Amino acid sequence: MKIFLDSVTITDIEAAAKRLAGIVHRTPVVTSRTVNDRTNAQVFFKCENFQRTGSFKFRGAYNALSQLSQEQKQKGVLTFSSGNHAQATALAGQLLNIHTTIVMPDDAPAVKLAATRGYGAEVILYNRKQTNREELAQTLLTERGGVMIPPYDHPHIVAGQGSAAKELIEEVGELDLLLVCCGGGGLLSGSAIATKVVLPNCRVIGVEPELADDATRSFYTKTLQTVDNPDTIADGARTPYLGKITFPLVLHYVDDMVTVSEEAILRTMFFLWERLKIVVEPTGVLAAAALLEGVVKVPRARVGVIISGGNVDLAKVSQQLQQFVRA
Numbered sequence: 118m119k120i121f122l123d124s125v126t127i128t129d130i131e132a133a134a135k136r137l138a139g140i141v142h143r144t145p146v147v148t149s150r151t152v153n154d155r156t157n158a159q160v161f162f163k164c165e166n167f168q169r170t171g172s173f174k175f176r177g178a179y180n181a182l183s184q185l186s187q188e189q190k191q192k193g194v195l196t197f198s199s200g201n202h203a204q205a206t207a208l209a210g211q212l213l214n215i216h217t218t219i220v221m222p223d224d225a226p227a228v229k230l231a232a233t234r235g236y237g238a239e240v241i242l243y244n245r246k247q248t249n250r251e252e253l254a255q256t257l258l259t260e261r262g263g264v265m266i267p268p269y270d271h272p273h274i275v276a277g278q279g280s281a282a283k284e285l286i287e288e289v290g291e292l293d294l295l296l297v298c299c300g301g302g303g304l305l306s307g308s309a310i311a312t313k314v315v316l317p318n319c320r321v322i323g324v325e326p327e328l329a330d331d332a333t334r335s336f337y338t339k340t341l342q343t344v345d346n347p348d349t350i351a352d353g354a355r356t357p358y359l360g361k362i363t364f365p366l367v368l369h370y371v372d373d374m375v376t377v378s379e380e381a382i383l384r385t386m387f388f389l390w391e392r393l394k395i396v397v398e399p400t401g402v403l404a405a406a407a408l409l410e411g412v413v414k415v416p417r418a419r420v421g422v423i424i425s426g427g428n429v430d431l432a433k434v435s436q437q438l439q440q441f442v443r444a
Contacts, residue, residue, distance in 0.1 A: 122365055124275075124362050124366075125272045125279070125306070125307065125310060125362070125366060126310070127314040129275075129276040129279075130276050130279040130280060130283060130307060130310060130311050131283075132276070133176070133180045133273070133276040133277045133280050134280040134283055134284075136179075136180055136183060136184075137176055137180060137277065137280055140179055140212075141168060141175060141179065141280070142167060142169055143284055144163060144164050144165050144166075144167045144168050144281070144284070145167060146161050146162065146163055146285060146289060147161075147162045147164055147393055147395065148160065148161060148162070149393055151392050152393075155409065156408055156409065156414075156420070157416045157417065158408075158415050158416060158418045158419070158420050159418070159419045159420065160408065160420045160422060161285065161289045161292075161419070161421050161422065162405070162423075162424050163281060163282075163284070163421060163423045163424060164395060165281055165401075165423060165424055165425050165426060166396065166397050166398070166401055166424050166425075166426055167427070169205075169208060170204040170205045170207075170208050170236075170428075171201070171232075171398075171426055171427050171428040172201040172204070172205065172353075172398075172401070172425060172426030172427070172428060173278055173281050173304055173423070173425050174204070174278075174426070175204075175205040175208060175209065176277040176278055177202075177205070177269075177271075177273065177274035177275065177277035177278045177307075178205035178206045178208075178274070178277070179205070179208075179209040179212070179213075180273050180274070180277030180280075181266050181271060181273035181274050182194060182206070182210060182213050182215055182266065183209070183213060184273055185215070185264060189264045190213065190214070190215045192262050192263045192264060193215060193216035193217065193261075193262075193263040194206060194210060194215055194216070194217050194263060194264050194265075194266050195218045195220075195254055195257055195258050195263045195265055195266075196219055196265065196266050196267060196268060197219070197220040197254045197267070197268065198220075198221060198268050199221065199225050199229070199352045199353060199355060200221065200225050200226055200229025200230070200352065200353070201229065201353055201400075201426050201428060202268035202269075203219040203221055203229060203230075203233040203238065204229060204232045204233050204428070206219060206238070207219060207234075207235075207236035207237060207238035208236045210236070210237065210238065211236050211237045216239070217237070217238040217239070218238065218240075218241065218257065218261070219233055219238045219240050220241050220254045221233065221240055221241070221243075222242070222244070222250070223242040223243065223245075225352070226352060226428065226429075226430035226433065227430055227432065228428055228429065228430050228431070229428050229430075232428070245346055246346065267360070268301060268303070268356075269300065269301030269302055269304075269360055269363055270301060270303070270360025270363055271362065272362060274303050275303050275306050275362060275366065276307060277307070278303045278304040278306075278307035278308065279307025279310055280307075280311070281304065281307075281308060281423060282297075282307070282309075282311040282312050282421070282423065283311040285423070286311070286312065286315055286316060286421075291316065291319075291419060292316055292319045292419050292420065292421045293318075293319060293320065293415060293418035293420065294319065294320045294321075294322065294413070294415050294420045295309075295312050295319055295320070295322070295420075295421040295423070296322050296324060296404035296407055296413065296420065296421070296422045296423070297309070297321065297322070297323055297404055298323070298325075298351075298353075298400060298401070298403035298404050298423065298425045299324060299325050299367075299374070299403075300325075300329075300353050300355070300356040301356040301359060301360055301363060302323075302360065302363030302364065302366070302367050303360075304423065305321075305323045305332075305363070305367060305371060306362075306363045306366035306367050306370060306371070308321065308423065309321040309366070309367070309370035309371050310366065310370055320372040320373070321371050321372050322371070322372060322373045322407070323336075323371050323373075323375075324375055324377060324403040324407040324412075325354055325374065325376050325377075325403065326349040326350075326351045326354050326376060326378075326379065327376040327377065327379070328347045328349040328379065329347035329351065329354045329355055329356075330344070330376045331343055331344040331357065331359070332358075332359050332367065332374060333375065333376055335358070335359055335364060335367075336367060336368065336371065336374040337374070339368065341358055341359060341364055344358070345357065349399075350379055350383070350399040350433075350437065351382055351399040351400040351403060353399075353401075353425070353426065354400050354403065375407050375412050375413060376412075377403060377406040377407055377410060377412055378410075381406045381410040381412075382399050382402060382403065382406055383399070383437055384409075384410070385402040385405050385406035385409050385410065386398075386399055386401075387438065388409065389402060389405060389424075395427070396427045396429055397424055397426070397427050397429075398426050398427055398428050398429045400425060400426060401424050401425045401427055402424070403425070404423055404424070405422050405424065408422060
């Protein structure tokens with residue numbers, strides 16, 4: 118396991134931050150008196166929904182693609198994603214003049230699919246119930262050549278994502294707790310490394326949907342657990358398992374893992390829309406849901422919450438809103 122713990126360090130995150138300076142947006146930190154009163158805490162929302170491509174994923178994708186050799190860039194990049202890493206890789210490829218091929222599920226949110234194509238990527242669709250995306254991507258890689266840049270299990274991806282927490286701490290200072298959503302663990306592990314080095318007493322807690330709780334089960338059993346196509350509205354957290362790199366990093370740097378219900382995700386999403394006036398996607402509110410729904414209670418603490426993305430499929434959300442209002 119030590120080799121994987123050494124795969125990403127604070128030095129890597131600091132180097133990524135320098136590499137990303139002037140390329141990524143230094144996203145705003147938002148506060149709310151209503152949220153502070155409701156939670157009896159001082160809460161700081163790091164709004165990665167305002168990042169380029171609408172999520173934190175652009176940090177890791179650009180950090181990874183920018184470090185490829187000229188020969189690798191000419192061969193092109195291939196990856197697989199439900200949407201946010203797809204968009205991020207596509208834009209990074211456009212900026213760096215690298216051809217990108219993205220394997221995406223045919224039920225991916227329309228807004229994410231359209232944006233990925235809009236950034237110039239070649240999109241190959243698959244049926245998630247019939248096809249394993251990693252196997253399909255590997256087959257394409259064998260046939261076409263190129264470089265695989267996976268959505269989370271890559272040291273340059275993890276280092277890039279960690280720059281979000283680094284920025285948050287630089288802006289607000291001391292924190293008692295940092296809440297981070299978890300899919301494959303790239304953002305969570307990178308944020309935990311960045312936090313623990315600077316604020317060793319700050320607790321870092323990862324948050325998953327109840328319906329996609331593989332990382333939480335893995336954390337508590339210390340054995341890698343999987344989940345198969347979980348039916349959660351948080352599409353960015355439908356990853357089947359933590360990676361070979363992210364799993365040991367999560368075990369080492371993260372203090373706890375919790376889950377939130379689908380209802381909690383919807384309530385939190387609409388609350389943030391109405392009260393903070395920010396558009397956030399279901400996966401993007403996971404960390405906030407743990408706090409606002411009382412899953413995590415930290416009275417009188419200074420709490421950082423990473424809002425991971427804001428790529429909302431308005432057609433689906435309108436249906437969810439109707440169900441939410443009727444309930």
